Amino acid sequence: xxxxxxxxxxxxxxxxxxxxxxxxxxxxxxxxxxxxxxxxxxxxxxxxxxxxxxxxxxxxxxxxxxxxxxxxxxxxxxxxxxxxxxxxxxxxxxxxxxxxxxxxxxxxxxxxxxxxxxxxxxxxxxxxxxxxxxxxxxxxxxxxxxxxxxxxxxxxxxxxxxxxxxxxxxxxxxxxxxxxxxxxxxxxxxxxxxxxxxxxxxxxxxxxxxxxxxxxxxxxxxxxxxxxxxxxxxxxxxxxxxxxxxxxxxxxxxxxxxxxxxxxxxxxxxxxxxxxxxxxxxxxxxxxxxxxxxxxxxxxxxxxxxxxxxxxxxxxxxxxxxxxxxxxxxxxxxxxxxxxxxxxxxxxxxxxxxxxxxxxxxxxxxxxxxxxxxxxxxxxx
Amino acid sequence: xxxxxxxxxxxxxxxxxxxxxxxxxxxxxxxxxxxxxxxxxxxxxxxxxxxxxxxxxxxxxxxxxxxxxxxxxxxxxxxxxxxxxxxxxxxxxxxxxxxxxxxxxxxxxxxxxxxxxxxxxxxxxxxxxxxxxxxxxxxxxxxxxxxxxxxxxxxxxxxxxxxxxxxxxxxxxxxxxxxxxxxxxxxxxxxxxxxxxxxxxxxxxxxxxxxxxxxxxxxxxxxxxxxxxxxxxxxxxxxxxxxxxxxxxxxxxxxxxxxxxxxxxxxxxxxxxxxxxxxxxxxxxxxxxxxxxxxxxxxxxxxxxxxxxxxxxxxxxxxxxxxxxxxxxxxxxxxxxxxxxxxxxxxxxxxxxxxxxxxxxxxxxxxxxxxxxxxxxxxxx
Numbered sequence: 001x002x003x004x005x006x007x008x009x010x011x012x013x014x015x016x017x018x019x020x021x022x023x024x025x026x027x028x029x030x031x032x033x034x035x036x037x038x039x040x041x042x043x044x045x046x047x048x049x050x051x052x053x054x055x056x057x058x059x060x061x062x063x064x065x066x067x068x069x070x071x072x073x074x075x076x077x078x079x080x081x082x083x084x085x086x087x088x089x090x091x092x093x094x095x096x097x098x099x100x101x102x103x104x105x106x107x108x109x110x111x112x113x114x115x116x117x118x119x120x121x122x123x124x125x126x127x128x129x130x131x132x133x134x135x136x137x138x139x140x141x142x143x144x145x146x147x148x149x150x151x152x153x154x155x156x157x158x159x160x161x162x163x164x165x166x167x168x169x170x171x172x173x174x175x176x177x178x179x180x181x182x183x184x185x186x187x188x189x190x191x192x193x194x195x196x197x198x199x200x201x202x203x204x205x206x207x208x209x210x211x212x213x214x215x216x217x218x219x220x221x222x223x224x225x226x227x228x229x230x231x232x233x234x235x236x237x238x239x240x241x242x243x244x245x246x247x248x249x250x251x252x253x254x255x256x257x258x259x260x261x262x263x264x265x266x267x268x269x270x271x272x273x274x275x276x277x278x279x280x281x282x283x284x285x286x287x288x289x290x291x292x293x294x295x296x297x298x299x300x301x302x303x304x305x306x307x308x309x310x311x312x313x314x315x316x317x318x319x320x321x322x323x324x325x326x327x328x329x330x331x332x333x334x335x336x337x338x339x340x341x342x343x344x345x346x347x348x349x350x351x352x353x354x355x356x357x358x359x360x361x362x363x364x365x366x367x368x369x370x371x372x373x374x375x376x377x378x379x380x381x
Numbered sequence: 382x383x384x385x386x387x388x389x390x391x392x393x394x395x396x397x398x399x400x401x402x403x404x405x406x407x408x409x410x411x412x413x414x415x416x417x418x419x420x421x422x423x424x425x426x427x428x429x430x431x432x433x434x435x436x437x438x439x440x441x442x443x444x445x446x447x448x449x450x451x452x453x454x455x456x457x458x459x460x461x462x463x464x465x466x467x468x469x470x471x472x473x474x475x476x477x478x479x480x481x482x483x484x485x486x487x488x489x490x491x492x493x494x495x496x497x498x499x500x501x502x503x504x505x506x507x508x509x510x511x512x513x514x515x516x517x518x519x520x521x522x523x524x525x526x527x528x529x530x531x532x533x534x535x536x537x538x539x540x541x542x543x544x545x546x547x548x549x550x551x552x553x554x555x556x557x558x559x560x561x562x563x564x565x566x567x568x569x570x571x572x573x574x575x576x577x578x579x580x581x582x583x584x585x586x587x588x589x590x591x592x593x594x595x596x597x598x599x600x601x602x603x604x605x606x607x608x609x610x611x612x613x614x615x616x617x618x619x620x621x622x623x624x625x626x627x628x629x630x631x632x633x634x635x636x637x638x639x640x641x642x643x644x645x646x647x648x649x650x651x652x653x654x655x656x657x658x659x660x661x662x663x664x665x666x667x668x669x670x671x672x673x674x675x676x677x678x679x680x681x682x683x684x685x686x687x688x689x690x691x692x693x694x695x696x697x698x699x700x701x702x703x704x705x706x707x708x709x710x711x712x713x714x715x716x717x718x719x720x721x722x723x724x725x726x727x728x729x730x731x732x733x734x735x736x737x738x739x740x741x742x743x744x745x746x747x748x749x750x751x752x753x754x755x756x757x758x759x760x761x762x
Contacts, residue, residue, distance in 0.1 A: 089576060119634070123633060123634060125632075182617060183619070183621055184617075191572075191644070198598045199581070200578075220575035227572065238563040242562060250506040253574065255571065260568070267575070284634055380442075
């Protein structure tokens with residue numbers, strides 16, 4: 001059963017003293033960050049792994065998500081004896097800046113007005129999300145993360161951590177990621193935002209308190225995004241042109257193909273757990289991501305002198321963040337003689353392959369890299 | 382300047398005597414079909430070429446489109462001395478069944494009620510569009526088309542013509558087409574329909590007469606479709622992450638990247654010339670397209686004994702109707718020892734490559750095939 005976000009206590013919450021200075025130069029007061037931890041921080045605080053979630057992910061990577069009542073999104077990866085072994089590592093996952101599960105964002109209260117920020121919330125970037133996490137590990141007394149790992153938007157964060165705070169990250173693992181959002185990906189995001197703002201219940205983003213939510217538009221946005229998370233092969237194998245009940249067409253405009261019913265379900269469950277305004281801002285943050293921009297397009301300059309170890313992972317059928325994007329990053333790292341591993345995993349499931357429990361090749365690669373890095377870091381004999 | 386569709390005289394118009402029996406078994410009374418012709422029908426009526434337009438195309442292939450004031454969508458292909466040489470051929474193009482430029486569809490009047498059909502219009506299929514064209518050539522006294530040619534949805538029609546009316550088609554030229562709409566393509570269409578029905582001005586399709594149109598939703602639908610008509614390469618080369626005026630980000634949710642402004646323009650011009658309800662029905666007709674369905678999935682059986690000559694064309698960067706789809710058709714035709722040519726044209730522009738004036742390789746292939754077919758048909762010495 002779904003539970004209203006408003007009724008969940010998002011504990012623990014880190015409250016930032018002072019203001020968070022955003023990339024836009026706006027200074028945000030009263031910033032809070034909801035997070036979850038798994039495992040135990042060791043005595044010298046050297047075994048922390050920061051997991052950065054994707055666009056619509058959340059801090060509940062393992063155990064039961066209190067909002068959905070279902071297992072966390074990486075429950076098969078994070079836990080005792082699992083790939084991210086919480087018997088060894090102290091795993092942290094934050095709800096990112098602008099999210100809707102306890103961290104400051106458009107759905108939280110603007111301290112200046114006492115009203116929800118809604119569309120008055122400042123536009124922020126992936127770097128701003130990372131900087132809030134930096135403040136959190138400062139507060140936790142962690143000088144250096146053992147690893148930062150993330151896929152998709154989380155992969156952008158893993159790259160940004162290593163690019164701007166290399167001394168704070170021993171190992172960075174960007175998965176199914178890119179060094180910048182492409183024109184086509186910006187285009188898909190813009191379509192999603194348009195579907196939301198076309199919704200009768202959008203009310204210019206001020207729907208909170210009106211008893212409505214732009215659910216149809218947000219569902220359509222989720223649906224188009226979900227198509228980009230799969231692959232043509234996955235769609236063909238999962239659904240083809242199958243009809244649910246019998247082999248006869250009904251000649252209707254309503255969903256009748258299995259693929260439509262699946263997308264419909266994806267849209268409906270998504271709007272129960274996610275806020276439309278957050279979706280607007282978070283997609284925009286991804287659009288703005290371009291690691292090379294602050295170095296006049298020179299990606300190699302981004303990683304000059306970086307000491308962080310890298311593992312980059314891509315998936316063969318991922319057309320949203322295709323392998324070529326990862327290769328470009330690897331070349332930039334190689335130009336700096338950085339310590340970098342890269343693997344393209346054969347997988348038919350598209351961009352979302354990183355979420356799949358059966359992606360054992362991926363999990364083996366992760367585990368091997370973490371083991372080696374742990375020995376290098378002195379966490380293991 | 383754009384002109385309201387309601388103020389344009391869509392002449393000539395063919396009015397069908399009797400009812401049009403649809404694939405759904407519904408019988409549609411009072412069906413009209415608006416069309417354009419170019420060139421002159423020869424004495425034995427053997428030089429007619431039917432052009433089938435794509436999803437949002439229209440009958441104005443050449444000359445000036447009276448609605449947009451701009452050149453027809455294939456003005457560089459159809460005309461005296463051009464590839465479809467109107468000095469030699471009699472070119473016909475109809476607004477398809479369900480369209481919004483003069484042919485019977487959701488925006489025309491239901492004779493039973495005197496009101497616009499709107500969403501009471503029956504769901505129809507690609508086969509129904511073809512059957513209306515068959516009635517038209519009957520009325521024009523044409524026993525056999527010299528050729529039928531179409532791209533995308535029009536390519537589906539060119540295939541359906543040859544599959545169900547082989548004796549009426551000497552040569553069929555399906556371009557950037559498929560024998561069935563894939564799960565991923567159905568998914569993209571469904572997203573577009575969802576964006577339309579989410580629009581505050583949709584009013585369950587009964588927006589006519591209310592002084593509003595679901596323009597935001599229809600624009601979003603057009604935008605997502607337009608992404609699928611291009612290629613990643615085209616997006617990167619045309620736009621990349623360029624900003625329009627200067628190199629500084631504005632940190633806004635509104636469109637600021639060139640790619641967003643381009644899509645915005647695509648959406649805005651589209652809603653001026655196209656009807657949202659037509660878009661709903663026509664996308665559905667494509668979704669329902671599956672040539673093999675009436676032969677229990679056996680595509681070879683579809684073309685049993687076919688005497689029509691075929692030219693199939695695909696484009697390397699077309700991921701909406703990729704080359705593999707055309708190859709499957711070629712195999713089915715080969716299994717029937719049919720007369721079939723197939724070429725994959727190198728092109729970076731994606732699915733829409735068939736519309737591009739600079740696609741000279743494509744035009745050369747078309748011209749060569751038409752010349753050879755004309756000699757075979759006795760139209761040329």
